[in-house]
Amino acid sequence: MKIVVAPDSFKGSLNAVEASNAIEKGIKRASREAIIEKVPLADGGEGTAETLVMATKGRQKSVYVTGPLGEKVLANYGLLGDGKTCVIEMAQASGIGLVPKEQLNPLTATTYGTGELIKHAIDDGYRDFILALGGSATNDGGAGMLQALGMRLLDDRGQEVPAGGEGLASIRQIDMESFDPRIAACRFSIASDVENPLVGPDGASYIFGPQKGATEEMVSLLDRSMKNWANQIEKVTGIHLHDYPGAGAAGGIGGAFIAFFPAVWKRGIDVVAEHTKLQYAMQDADLVITGEGKVDVQTASGKTAMGVTQAAKKLNIPTVILSGTVGSGFQALYDYGVISVMSIIDRPMSLEEAMNETASLLEKKTEQVIRMFFHEQISLEKAGGKTT
Known part of the structure; x- marks a missing residue:
């Protein structure tokens, strides 16, 4: 048997x-x-990288990146046994587990460290990625990640907007001139089961914001900020993320992948099952x-x-x-x-x-x-x- x-x-x-x-x-x-x-x-949440690395006899690499509140944290990303695929869990760099409960603040929490993890892996020569979305402390729509990869998000004075969900309200221009051109040559499999849109009552801010420390007033502000972010993205890409299924995943980072990355979305378990x-x-x-x-x-x-x-x-x-x-x-x-x-x-x-x-x-x-x-x-x- x-x-x-x-x-x-x-x-x-x-x-x-x-x-x-x-x-x-x-x-x-x-x-x-x-x-x-x-x-x-694993199903694409926390532990996905570790499971895939062990199952494929790969290895993990540790690097220092920017944590959710701007502090330096030691984060791992996985290198699978095929020698080609890199697994990144955003929770390693931008996770809620990195922030003491009393310090949770989605108005300022950033995904910058997740972008740094991606950049480290690209610098090491990797072009095939599995991104495990889940367990984030952030609600910045992936803006921090994009900034770490060279994108400039400017206010009406041409200055970089502050980090976090609140800063999205100030964006008036998306400057992609310095956005890492190597991204276009990469392949990203996004492991996520979330189908929430970016904005609105079922969006990232209202559904997931309270888990990350958002009060009722903060949720409303975050949603308005996210709507402005979606408006600015639509101006540049023509993609209407506002009600796009999955765009609200992990504090809206799903929307950033949809708009700016060559990405394919799959159920987390399907991605893991394929590689194992x-x-x-x-x-x-x-x-x-x-x-x-x-x-x-x-x-x-x-x-x-x-x-x-x-x-x-x-x-x-x-x-x-x-x-x-x-x-x-x-x-x-x-x-x-x-x-x-x-x-x-x-x-x-x-x-x-x-x-x-x-x-x-x-x-x-x-x-x-x-x-x-x-x-x-x-x-x-x-x-x-x-x-x-």
Whole structure:
């Protein structure tokens, strides 16, 4: 029997590789004969670079860049095992995790460091990029990133506007003369599941601003500033980003990629699955086990477990999802070919206990799954049936 193990990370407890190893141990406790194919995954959020680097036997490079509040931070970007592809997580340079909660301020937070990461990689000779959008502390529409790459954003006096979302309101001219010409020769795969537009009630400021420290008044100001940014972009490029799906991703940096980069948008899980060769690993498999920290109605919108399930369904392979927490609405996953969604929690315990014991809990639950699966297989064979 061949079993494909393809989990995401269990955030705060295990990365995807560690989760794969725990599941593998559980399988081996139930069956020494099983052939196990491990494919650690991510959905384009934090941890994507680490997962892809480990899965492809690549490496990471560390550089100092500008953090969200203008301070210097040490950020990593991934270099995949193919020797050609660079993976950049904007959260490494511009992430909310870099800012103490009481200092969050989307009016001034900048994506400048994300642009510096891209420039470092281009200087090193890379032209193929995966950009993982998510976990940002910013709402500057990607303006800081563009400035780091040479674009000048000028006010009515011809001066550079200040950093952050508030500065977007002052832009009157976009000067692209010094914008890095090497960008045009690059290829960017944007890993994001966000479909929000740039401005309006469903846009970057209203939907994501409060998570980044924006008050009600700040949200209104940020949205007006973002609208001016969209107006200025349309003057230069002819692209109407205001209601463009995905433009609002990661504080509006999605709009910058749409307008100024040779970019292709894909679901995060699809980008990762492609580079980890998930579909190839699934050939001739009898069972797929995936998992992540929480499974609920949002999982079906494009999280790792959903992407794995869809890939397995194409090959008529049953999928089991293991999760730390199973929330409301998870039943929707059964419509996509999942045969079971299970919490790994086996007794009453605190969140702290669960996070400390995730590896052993995942191992135990996997063993139970495999024993049940083998029992079903034997029963079917005795009855003269066959699996589907």
